[in-house]
Amino acid sequence: MASAARLAFFAVSMVLLSSVAMATDFTVGDGTGWTVDFNYTAWAEGKVFRVGDTLWFNYENTKHNVVKVNGTQFQECSFTSNNEVLSSGKDSITLKAEGKKWYVCGVANHCAARQMKLVINVETAAPAPAPTSSAHSLLSSVFGVLIVAIAPIFA
Numbered sequence: 001m002a003s004a005a006r007l008a009f010f011a012v013s014m015v016l017l018s019s020v021a022m023a024t025d026f027t028v029g030d031g032t033g034w035t036v037d038f039n040y041t042a043w044a045e046g047k048v049f050r051v052g053d054t055l056w057f058n059y060e061n062t063k064h065n066v067v068k069v070n071g072t073q074f075q076e077c078s079f080t081s082n083n084e085v086l087s088s089g090k091d092s093i094t095l096k097a098e099g100k101k102w103y104v105c106g107v108a109n110h111c112a113a114r115q116m117k118l119v120i121n122v123e124t125a126a127p128a129p130a131p132t133s134s135a136h137s138l139l140s141s142v143f144g145v146l147i148v149a150i151a152p153i154f155a
């Protein structure tokens with residue numbers, strides 16, 4: 001029984017480990033980065049952004065920046081000195097709350113004329129995923145072992 005109990009403990013540990021929510025890092029524009037004439041709407045399409053995930057903006061900081069704006073400012077490509085501006089060239093933004101987030105480039109006409117604008121919808125943090133198939137099959141096999149180990153006791 002001792003080894004079966006150890007196996008069961010191991011299986012439960014594996015399931016617990018696999019249910020730790022995984023945060024995702026997104027590089028905006030992937031290999032292209034944050035630059036002019038790239039369709040960030042298309043880039044964001046189909047991606048699921050969740051609280052805890054991180055956006056990375058990679059760009060030449062002499063040519064671009066990242067301005068956090070609201071929906072109206074996003075539509076109009078207008079913002080004020082009150083808007084937060086990131087300008088390191090390698091900026092990370094960890095998504096802290098649900099809802100829409102808007103980012104534009106504040107340089108020249110990059111927002112209005114060169115597509116440097118990104119809107120995403122942030123969803124709740126990832127729910128604990130179902131056990132992965134490997135952990136699941138491990139668990140099943142451990143139950144199998146347990147039953148085999150226990151069955152003789154009741155036989």
Ligand SMILES: [Cu+2]
Nearest residue numbers: 064105107110
């Ligand atoms: Cu720009």
